[in-house]
Every structure is written in C-alpha cells, then in structure tokens.
Amino acid sequence: MHRRDWIKGTSAAGLALISNRWSATAAEAAGLSDRFPGLAEIALNKAQSLGASFADFHVMQTDKESLYVREEMVQGVDAGSSLGCSVRVLVDGAWGFAASEEISGAKVASLVEAAVATAKGQAGWRSQRIEIENLPAHVGKWELPIEVDPFMVSLEEKVERLLGINRSALGAGANYCYSYVSIVRERKWLANTFGSRTEQSRVRIHPSFSITVVDQKKGEFASRASMLPPRGAGFEHLRDWDAVAEAALAVEQAKEKMVAPSVTAGKMDLVIAPSNLWLTVHETVGHPTELDRSLGYEANYAGTSFCTPDKLDSLQYGSDIVNIFADRTADNGLATIGWDDDGVATAGKEFPIIKDGIFRNFQMAVGQAELIGREGGSNGCSYADAFDSFPIQRMPNISLQPGKDDSVTAEDLIAGVEDGIYIDGNGSWSIDQQRYNFQFTGQVFHRIKNGKLDGMYRDVAYQGNSVDFWNACDGLGGKDTYELGGAFNCGKGQPGQVAPVSHGAVPGRFRQINILNTAEESGKKVASLDPTKVNRSCHCSGGGNTSWA
C-alpha cells in the first residue's frame, strides 16, 4: 500500500482520538493523590499501629508508547499503562514490602499486614538493625519541563519521521534499517510517616535507528547504530534531530567499516567522543561509587566495588584534570526529579564524585550515610522503577565536566596524537564484578595518524582497568563540546530493576590504552588490507548537541 493512501485514510477525528491521553475519564486526568483519597492515611496509620517506626506509601502510574519500523514496514504500534501501589515498613530494624495493582482501602490494609509480617519474620535472627535518619517533610508537586508532550503528537507524524529515517538509509544503500521511538511518562505519589506528601511527573524519550549493510558473497555484514541519546524531554528531542542526514552518513560509515583495515592489537592513544565516553563514565565511575554496592548489598548480582569507604578523599581515581559530578537537577536529565523515592529533596544536593582526580563521595539512599560515618544523610539517590519495586539506591545524573580551557575541541585533542584511534558511538560494554577490568567497543573507529583523522579501522575494542584508564586522561574538551548521553535501562538489584540515567561528557584523550582485535579474539585469522585503498569519509563529532548538522 502506498504511503499516500494511508494518509488519505486518516481522519481528523481519528488523529484527535489517538492523541488523547491514555484514558478520557475525568478521574484519570486528576492527580494520583486526588484519585485515591484517604489511602495514604490508611497505610501509614495501620503500619504505625502494627509497630512500624517508619512507613511509606507509593502510588505509581507509568504510561508508555512505542513505535517500531523495519525498512518500510510499520511493525510495532504499542501503548501501555501500569498503575499500582506499594507499602514499605521498617519494623524492629527490618524492612518489609508489599505491592499490588489493586488500589483500595482493603487492599492497602492487607499490604501493610503482609509487609509487617515479613519484617517481623526476621525478628530474633538479624545480626544488625536497619536504621534510617530523620527526614524533613516535603509537601508539593513537581513536573519535568518539556516543550512538546510526546503523547499528544499524532501517530502519523511519528510514523512519518521513522519512515523518513529508513528511506534515507535504504536510499544510501543499506540492506536493512530499523528505527524506533519509545516514550514514557512516569507519575509518582509518595506519602511517608515523616509527613511528606509529594506528587511528581516526568517524561522521557528515546528515538533510535540501526542500519546493516551485507556482502552476501563474502558472508559479511556491518552495522552502525544511531548516536542520539535518550533524554528527559518531550517530542522536541526527535523533531530537532537531523536523523535523515545521520542515517545516510551511517550507511556510508558502515560500508567503509566493512572494508577498513583490521586494527593491530596493542597499546594506542585514544580520543573518545562523548557519544561513547558517557557509557565509560557510567560503568567505571557511576556503578563503582554506589554505596550499597560498595557495602555488599549487590554482591549476589552485579558484585561489589573496588571503591571502598576507606578510599574516600584519598584514592587518585583519575588524573587531576578529571572532575565528575552528580546531580538530579540537570535540564533534560533522565535521573532529574524533585524528590527521590525516599522523599529526599534533590535540589541543592549536587555533589562531586571525583574532584581534581580524587574520589570524594558515594551515591547514597536513606540509612546509608551513617554506615560510613558521613554527615548529611542521603544525597537523594533512591529510585523504584515500578509500583511493585522496592526503592533502592540508583544513579543520579553523573557527568564528566569540561576541561579548564573552554576553547579545546575534539580536533585539538586529536592533533596531539601521533598514532591512535578516535572512537565515536556506543557499541558493546562489559566490566567485571568489582568494576576493575572493562572492555568496550564503539560504532565507528577513525584512525588517527600524525594528528589527523585518516580512514577507519575495524574489529576494535578497548580494554583496561578503571582507575588506570582515568589516570591516563591528559586532555578534555571545553564546555562547547559537552553532550548529554544516557540510557533508559540501567539494570541493578534482585529482582532486577531498570533506571533511566543521563551522563554528560566531553571528548577525552587517553594515552596508551590496550586495544584488542576482536576478530583475532574470536580465533579468526585476520587478512591485512592495503590502508591506502580505503575510502576516506571522516566526520568528527563532538561539537555540542548537533553532531550531524
């Protein structure tokens, strides 16, 4: 069916219906606290009557829409909503928790009983009591500012944008292209026994594509994914993206990558674009400095951390030009929120994790600062990803700060490399269970020769030790090179939870990093190609948010 026939069939009424919020009822339009009056009091009063020293009651609604387009076929038009409540109690120094999608007075009372029973079931055989600090009461509402509500944008526009990306890729010679966009609205209502009553709403969006080129004769293929990160933003994030141009460039780069010379393994200097470096920040700085991980709470899943409390204020985590700060207030940050899921206000709680290369702070939720003798209590890092998830410590936005010289660009950093690689876009990532040994790939690997980009490599991975890596940093881009990367789905905990998080970064230069040849790692013999015969289409991203202008 031709696209134009579909447009003719679209009625204005249909578009209006599709643009409506998840339900058209008046009750739905009201805030969560108005829709469920009196339940917080039932939960908190009952919890205290059964012996809870602390209790909180959460109601959470998450609305989602997503669209998936493969070549010129619209294959996934999806929407969804999840609504439910939970009760968390602290009784005799033990946690209890229960949750349900049923939200009624009777159900809430039974959740309290179940949660208290689980807490009391630990009586007599816990070795340590759980204690939390007193928290100030906060009463208010918060909403993430966005320009265009993505839930109010027509399905037609969303489809047209994704089809446009795919057509650009196919027109440039891609064999396959898929694109998608995912949007989420998260609404939370919290009430706790400290007197907090907060209601919050935020939106996030993740548009993306991936192209593949295939050489059937050789049995080879190469892919290149888009580099636009998800954001705490509205539909403007997709509208402002020149995805059509990037799709065409992606095809060009994938073709070049497929025939590029295979890298020689060994030590090389790297310049890493923010589109790749944000994930390195996440894995080698974000996760190691989660206090609950450091204290052993994650030991049975993601492991522990080399970053132990005794290293605070002493560990030379990076070179003295490295500064990495945490916040839950950045514009468009995926972890940006008004109050965390313990009820701690996030404004004014920004903190350095690494300052001038020295490790300065862990990320903490309630009841954790005291365990390492830190004053000030929680720094606002609690999050539950759904109504039925126990709030745990999760990452705030964690960002590599620009270097002191605002004029430095990625090209300047590259000019200081004789023989190296400029890495752009995320690829594979893996790190060990104490956050030492990591291995990452990317999307595009530009060869650097005598201070300039000169063709591409293929089969590249960079591998190292977190602290050695950051201490090898000898150059950072200025503030105009700063970009906000991030992910929708950082995983942690048992049962598993996913959290959205942003990481700002500037381009960075790292000296003598271990480079692997991934084809050799798989046992393949690597054919050497004449590097003078490859195409040269080198594009240096790293300038603000408009890499593909």
Place this chain on the structure above:
Amino acid sequence: MGLTKSQSESLSQRVLDLVEADGANVRITDSEDLQLRYANNDITSNGLVDRIKINLSVSYGKRSASIALNQTDDETLKAAVKKVQTMAKLAPEDPEHMPPLEPTEYLEPRTFSEATAALTPEQGLAQIRPVIEAARAAGVDSAGYLERSLSSATLANSNGLFVYEPSTSVNYSLTARAAEGRGSGWASTQVTDLADLDLEPVGARAIEKALASKNAEERAPGRTTVVLEPAAVRDLISLLFWKLGRRGFDEGRSFLNGLVKEGEDPIGKELFGNKATLFSDPQNGSAPCGIHDYGLPRKKTSWIENGILKNLEVGRFWAQEKGISPQPAAGNIIMRGEGRSMDELIGEVEDGVLITRLWYLRMVQPQTLLYTGLTRDGTFAIKDGKIANPVKNFRFNESPVNVLKNIVASGKQTRVMGSEGSMPMFVPPLLVSDFNLSSVSDAS
C-alpha cells in the same frame, strides 16, 4: 495467585467481547512473587508482589496495534479497547502481519506445583535462615536471593484459541565472600516443585568455594583448557540460542553466514564439532517449560545433534515466505552429557582452569558470535588432574560456537541458574579446549 483457568477464560472473553476489530489476541499474565533478598547475612529489600498484565493486540486486515494494561475494571478495559482499535485503524498496513492462529492442540504443561504455590513469606524466611546462619558460623559474608514465582499465562484470540498455563518456580542463588584473602564462591538452584528444593547443600557449596578461593594467585591469560560448571555452560548456550534464527541467516546477517559457503544451507551441516547434542522438550521432567511460543505449539525439538545443526527458529511470516513450517523458539534447553563426574573431568586436565560461573556477557562481534565476559566466584587452576590453587578471575573473549566445537568431554546434567536469562536448562559441565581467557581481572 488470583486467576484460575475459568477466571482467565472469563477475563479474556470480557476483553474479546469488547473488540470490534477483525482479529484480536489477548495475553494475560497474573503472578504472585515472593522475593527475599539478603546481604551481609541479613535480609535487605524484600516483597510480596501480586500483579496482572493484559496485552491486547487487534488488527484490521494488515493494520495492527497493541496495548498493555494492568487494571481489569470495565471502564479501563473499554478505554483500552477503544484506544488500541483507533491506533490500529490509523497504523499503516504491515505486509508481514499475520492473523490470529486457529485453535490447535497443545501438550499438557508440567510447570506447576501446588507445594511451591503455597509457600508463604514465613516459610521462605525459614528456608533461608539456616543458610545464613551457616555462613555466619563459617565466618563469611553471604548475599543471596530467593524468588518464588507463582503465575499463570493465558492466550486467547478471536478465532476461539484458548490456552492456559499455570507455573511455579523457585530460583535461589547465593554468593559467599571471605573478607580475609578475598575469597568468593557462588551456587544456585532452580526448581519447579518445592519438594526438590534443598538450600543447605547449595549454601555449603558456595561457602566451600569462598573459603577455597582465598589468596588467589595470578595465572597468565591465554587459550586454555577449561572445565565449565553448568552455570557457565548454560549462559554460553543461551547466548547461542538467541541467534539461531532462519531469517537472520537468509538475510545474510547471522554468524551462520560465516560458517557456510555462499548458497549453502546451514541445516544438516556439522558446524559445532561432533560432541554437542541439544534439544528442547516442554515436558522434560527436570526443566519443563511453557507449551507454546505466542500460540505456536512447542514440541520436542532437536536443535543440534552430534554437532550437526538440525533446526532454526522460524517466525510465522518468514515460514510463509519460504514455504516451510514455522518453528517456535526454544522454551528450554536440554544438553546431553556423558555422565562423568566432576572429579573425572578435572582428572583429564594436565594444565587448565575450573570455572564456576560467568558474568557480564556481552556481544562483541555478531559476525562470529564473539562474546566477552568475566569468570567469577570460584576460579581454580587445575594441574595434573587435580585442583591446584585458586586463581584470579579472567576476562574471556569467546564464541559459544567455538565452545561446542572444542568439547573434549562432558559430565552429568543439572538444573541451575545462570547470569543470562532464566530459561529452564538442564546441562552438564563441559571440558573444553582452547578457551580464550584474554586478560586478568583483579576482581574477587
């Protein structure tokens, strides 16, 4: 658990009765999960969570859309049906859209146990307590997680298809850590029937490994003979199965394309050595699984037999395109083992490494199915047929294809958890040559 078979039938019919579209599929999953987590030998976060999820997809010819919701009142159901039908009418036609399946026969599910369903939080705590106390007595810190899942899954459609599957499982794993000497050990179990659950030997195994892995020495990386315990084997196998699809090969973007000549089909070829036999069987007594894959009935299926590829997953649309039968994806994996004991497998190794489990496995190169990851929680040097000493962990870069090709011997099957996914698996330990331990990790 809230929904019996008749309640599921009633709820799915309530939804279908509201649908005006040409075709509709309703999937309902209803669960009550008991989650008990502990660290530093004390219970931490925990929960008793009940939830329901309804997925409704509707189609008008080749236009379709889907919606998910978790409320079952009339007003919400009506609003959801109205919204998804509007979305479907506005969606462009998808030439690959397949209509709802016709009713068909399914095997009897074997995935439910009344005893598991009846487990209470107090009983769960009582199961965990002796394991924690044993860790305290041994002077190690332990962290663990027990999850009792009690659920039902229903699929119903506008052609009258209805299939209901109740299921229960208990997943348990723990990590024991010896602070002095930085030892770490891990063990797990996964059962359908509570009667098969015995946590104390699992705890004892993890504690033993933690104490045995203290003061690990550094061993040079390189291609090495390894004994992979079942937890490590199941992770590598599950990563292989994620990519055993017909369409990817036909489109030229599968690792299989690099294993055969242009124009050759991989089925019938010996691509995985000659010692690997893997099959699925929904009614397997040790690791039963769901009886359908989005309505396509699962049956006993051979995937790899003595290294020869026998089948690939094929979706309905691609099967129609190619004029072949659809092949549901695997719901479980049973790998044949030679039945040798761990001592016998270790006894065959002159110089190698014993690996308890793997971690953080990620695709590095899809063209060769190269994965990276780490060893973890019990890694030991083997010398002259015996465990010699604990060694530091490694990062590996290896392909499950190579692992199967390089099988030297195998042991007795067991059902355990892994790091990658929770698909039921019944796999043996493997003795494998030339496994690429590519660098040393300082992580304990």
